[in-house]
Amino acid sequence: MxxxxxxxxxxxxxxxxxxxxxxxxxxxxxxxxxxxxxxxxxxxxxxxxxxxxxxxxxxxKRHAIIESAAALSAETSRAVENDLKSKYGGDLTTDFRVNADLIGGLRIKIGNDVWDGSVRNRLARLSEEINHV
Amino acid sequence: MSTILQELETKIAGLKTATTKSNTGIVREVGDGVAKIEGLSDVMLNEMIEFPNGEYGLALNLEESEVGCILLGDTASVSEGDEVKTTGRLLQVPVGKALLGRVVNTLGEPIDGKGPVKNEVSYPIEKIAPGIIKRRSVSQPVQTGIMAVDAMIPIGRGQRELIIGDRATGKTTIAIDTIISQARLNKVGEESGAKDFRPLYCIYVGIGQKNSNIARSIAILEAAGAMKYTTIVSAPASDSATNQYLAPFAGAAMGEWFMDHGMDALIVYDDLSKHAVAYRQVSLVLKRPSGREAYPGDVFYLHSRLLERSARVNEQAGGGSLTALPIVETQAGDVSAYIPTNVISITDGQIYLETDLFYQGIRPAISVGLSVSRVGSAAQIKAIKQVAGKVKLDLAQFRELAAFAQFGSDLDAKTKAQLDRGGRIVELFKQPQYSPIPVEQQVAVLWAMQNGYLDEVPTDRVKEYQNKLQDYLGTRKEGVLAKIREKKQVDKEVEEELKAAVNDFKTTFR
Incomplete structure (x- = not known):
């Protein structure tokens, strides 16, 4: 509209x-x-x-989406949440999701920023760099 | 074998695969080669945006919560909801000598089927033009091989000379002739092995042209052996408006590489009216405010920043140059339209081609009155200055008198002589396309004209006289031509030899 x-x-x-x-x-x-x-x-x-x-x-901007290949344990989830809250403030909300495509590792999205430490991303970068080599 | 394994391990160890941070956005709207993206809070102006499937876009409009982005590749693969990310890079194109002899698209990708371009360097397509400290004045000529241009409207290395005229008046032909002339000079220079010889490499950027026209130009350049020194950047009418808008900037980047490395290059933008139309389309789709004739407000800056990149830089900056020959198409000879006046005011002169002259058989159809080179005789060798100093004035007076003489038949002897001389100069400057004349031949012919040798030749046989004289000098009096080429001036010795040669020729011409 x-x-x-x-x-x-x-x-x-x-x-x-x-x-x-x-x-x-x-x-x-x-x-x-x-x-x-x-x-x-x-x-x-x-x-x-x-x-x-x-x-x-x-x-x-105040919401974090945390994706992982398998469900995180309660302890790990709490640790990730606490880390993020200490960095972005206590009012940050979190949403844990399971995305098997990541293969392993975590992918965290807060607002427009994405921190990608997933195996999928690492493999993609590796293949990109090997192509350049 | 173990060495190979070790090398492989070292390479893999050197690869960085740590966690990456990227700034992302979501495609909200896509159409007409433009995408509206929500997010991308850290994006920079003109930054490349990576789309899924390896496509790229260019951020052009940075709004409060949205980014307007033009798509560079296949727009069909982009859809609403796609996640995109910033790359931190500006759009770059391959540059260097590897591009000579190649036909590439706006992104520098080869489209001539001759395999990948083996470049080692890339340049950003948008670059700030050299500043005033780096520049030096234009003083070396670009020999176009077109006698009317070299004699009356000289072009220097580093100059921006506009070629303007209606459709089908021979604008592209002048540019192609110039490229062919450079190729011939480059070949002769390389063969001679002269140390101070500076080859002039050429870049032809076809914007919004018919594919058939570009193919024809390539065929002509190949037939003339000029492709060896030329790069063609093709953004034909079938390409997206985005590609047409970016093509001249890509070409300029390729030319700048030569300038930065102390070499000389010539770039032809064919043509900037279609370029302005492509930019207008992109701007309107991006919902930028429109101004006169619906062109965006920055259409002047679009061309000024492009043409300012042509320069001749000083010795400290390498001493290279980039000469620009932008082409603008007028409608019904109207040079006061928006884009023509803009480009006229930016460039250092213009070659104006007239339809009337073209259909009268005067080709190249250069209008002497409206054509000008603001660099002037600084861009001519001394020999040309000596023999062509008064030609422009003679021709302008002839045109005035010819118009006046139509009303009466009784003319005094002086006026009649001027009219006769003018008529012969017009005949002399007629030149078939794709056959540039070497500068020493031009000097010899113009010398003969200035010294009255053509006065005895009937006007309708002037062309025949010129051709035969050129043949005669080229085959029998190569020595005098070589002397003009080396000395670059007509001194007493050369004059004596020319006089003897032309008198000799006179006896054989019937």
Whole structure:
């Protein structure tokens, strides 16, 4: 859905007002959505979609997806989580997933950054370097 | 055997396979050769983006939460939801002498079926032009072999000379002739073994051309033996707008390698009007604001940054040069359109080709009044200056008088002489395509004209006289031509020999 300049500006303003102490605030988000739905301004659906996108991108910045080839033990998961929280702050949320394609190792994605220590990635890099040699 | 194993182990040990950090994004929209990517928070402008399946893109629009990216390869394999990552690299193309004799695409990949290009170096396609400290003035000529150009609109090494005109007026022909002329000079220079000889390597960039036209140009260059010194960068009309937009920059990078290594190169951009159209398409699809004729606001900067990369650098910087011959196609002779005026203002002069002259049989159809070289006689050898100093003025006066003389038949003797002289100069400057004339031959013919030897020849036989004189000098008086070539001037001795040779020839010409 194409968003015009004014609607984009409004959704951005709503997004900026959804923070409390530099963090997204659930109560404020709920209040913003409520007010939009009740006032129904012009292009309100597009505004809400853009607002949702901005919130999603912000949430992703504080969310870590940890992938491994086999399920991690509770102890390892806790250690990884603690390490990440010590680096990125206590409000970081985590999501552990199993991806057999990785063959081994871990792949951690936080926001746009990906740390890939999986065997799959290492093999891919190795084959790339051998091709260059 | 153990040595091989040890070597292999060392190689494997040297390979880095540690955990990698990359910045990623997700493709949200893809179409018309452009992808909108969400994420990529650390991406740089013009950075290469890696898509799945080994395809690459170029980040052109950095927005708040999205990146506009042009796709370089097969766009069909990219789909919504694909994860992409930054590479930290700028787009690079292979450069070096390995590219001579090859036909490559925008990315420097060979398309001539002659196997891979064995290059050792790559250059980024976007590079800042040499600054003022590195530059020196243009003083060495590029012998185009086209008498009208060499005599009246000289081109120097490091100059940017625009070739402008309507469709089918011979713009590409002038460029191809120049390349052929360079190849001949390179061959003669290499055979002579002269130490101070500087070959001029050529790069022809075909942008938005028909494949058949590019194939024809290649065939002509091959037939003339010029491919040995030439690289062709082809981004035909069937290529994506992205490839057409990037092709001249890729060609410039290839030319810069020669300049950086103290050599001379010539690059032809054929043509920049189609290049501007391709860039307009890319910009509109990227939703950049459009300006005059829907071109984006930075279309001037697009061409100025490209043409500024042509330069002649000083001895400290290697002493190399990159000469540019951009071509611009006008519509109905309108040189005041947007792109022509832009490129005219950037370049150091223009060769303007007129449709009327072309159909009158005056080929190359160079309009003397509108053509100019801002470098001027600094880019001519002394011999040409001596014999062609007044030709442009004579020809301009002839055109004015010819227009005036149409209204009356009674002309005074002086005007009639000027008209006769002008008519003969016009005949002299007619030249068939793909047959450049060596500079010493040009000097000899122009000397004969300046000294009135052609005044006795009927205008319709001037061309025949010229051809026979050239043959005569080339076969029977090679000595005087060699002297002009070596001395690069017409001194007393050369003049005496020329006088004797032309008088000799006069007795045989009937």
């Amino acid at each position: 194409k968003l015009n300049k004014d609607s984009r500006k409004l959704s951005r303003q709503l997004f900026q007002s959804s923070f409390a102490d530099g963090k997204l605030d659930n109560t404020r988000i709920a209040a913003v959505v409520e007010s939009i739905l009740s006032a129904k301004p012009r292009h309100y659906l597009a505004i809400l979609k853009d607002y949702h996108r901005l919130i999603r991108l912000e949430v992703e």
